[in-house]
Amino acid sequence: MNIAETTGYPIREFARLTGVNPVTLRAWERRYGIIQPLRTPKGHRYYTDDHVDQVKSILYWLDQGYPIRQVKLLLNEPPADPARASDDWEQLQNRQLSAARDLNSRALDDEWSNGLASYPMGVYYERCLLPVLDTLRQSPDEALILHAFSHLLQRKLTQLVQLQQKHAEGPGLLMCTNDQQAELHILAASYALGAAGFRLEYFGVNLNPDDVRIVSDRLDFSWVWAHIHPSNSDEQQQWQALSDKCRVPVYFSGAIPKTTAEDYVLKPPMNKQIQTFITHAGGFA
Template sequence: MNRLDDRGTYPIREFARLTGVNPVTLRAWERRYGIIRPERTEKGHRFYTDEHIQHVRHILYWLDQGYPIRQVKLLLKDGQENSGNNNDDWLNQQQQVIRAAQHLNTQHLDELWNAGFSSYPLAVYYERCLSPVLHFLRSSSTPLIVTHAFEHLLKRKFGAMLLQQQRHNKGPVLLLATNHEHAEIETLACACALGAAEFRVEYFGPQPTPSDLGLTLTMIPAANVWIHFHPLIPAHQQQWQDYFSHCHVTHFLSGAAPDTQVQHKTLIRLPDQLSRQVRTFITGNNTEKNTDNNAEKHTHNGGFH
């Protein structure tokens, strides 16, 4: 582990990996909201402690309850839930994004997204703002060109973020997949949330068949596979059952994952919320990574497995 010393202190990139909160958001929480105060080295570099990890868990707890970041500081101070409507801020953000989308104002959309991504962990911002906006645009009388443009721009945004993240991320590969194009945006959001925690993510587009995934696993050294499911049609059920019965790599399943006919230790079902799915994956893999690092400490290898 990339600690500054043996007292349990971490530089910002390592802390981001451990918590799943990217460095840009950590700096915003410090400067703009004052809800986290890192320590400083003699040269002025930020570092964090195990106490900061617990503090971030408390912040994420309140965000999971739907509170906007501007209210979290008071909640951390007194621990009492606000009796007011904690959804007002999120509704305001959703309405701003919808208005920008309806006017095809791409520059303003990008500004709103950048502000959201800097203030919140990406999975939280997706759940509380972008997912409700997508649902509204897809289910309302919004012209199709507006909905399609919004989806295209958001996919492009996530794709650019993922490409930038993966230039620096090392370690075991997570192969990410979804069985339906309608679930692609959420899958890309998941990829970027994991990329912010320095996981090496590979995503090759929507709708791979079980055979496609099996072939892909012969080509890349994936340590884990994460499949986000849209509801399956009956004709595809047995194909996935056969695939699961023969898989040897650990698979994480989210969304409308099919019920498996056999219990298999390589299949792990994730919670419903994207933010909790990401956190569950990060926590489990950080535990494994730390164990591996300790085992290899005297080999000077510095890698995984």
């Protein structure tokens, strides 16, 4: 048996440990020459603990705002001024804004497919998708553009999550949110965690905290992730009580209830939330 098969991780296990989609791992290897896995005699990819450390370094530089095309150089020679990142993200944002304003759904879909092949979902959401959404939200004259962009992105993420979950066999995770405005965040997080091998469910924005408890029990989930949009005090109290009523750990992001224990707080940005959750769930130590 090849040594890689006894000491390494196959690509799906490595994706679960690191939270980086297998599609992205392959793109990093083929397009950018980083994360070069071992190979079995049959050609299957296997990764080592050294590769886990490399992913941590890559995610660090991506979190600083550097594009993936610069990361290989940064891994070998960190810049004298780490604050000076490339403007590639601005170019990606502008292309999406242009396609959105033209109501060009095909161009948007191509942009998203290319972006998600190159970046982990958490990084891409924070550095590209969220700035585009914020730009459109700040322009009252572009309400139609915002609606179309949000609808198309929601549809794209839903399709990706559904495709992932057809063969998901990992531990169960219930994703939920309390407001339509927070749905894109929970869908993006769902896609990121689906890439890490979690078996997850999302039933839309209409579940209240009591519903969440019932569903998590009935479907035998191991965790709940609730992304909370700012709400009135009565609703906030209901979400605060969920942790006590639910038999499984409840993690919170967004407008986090004040009584949430620190271990169950998922602080932004999204990529940090993903890494924190995976670490708590037994991977990416």
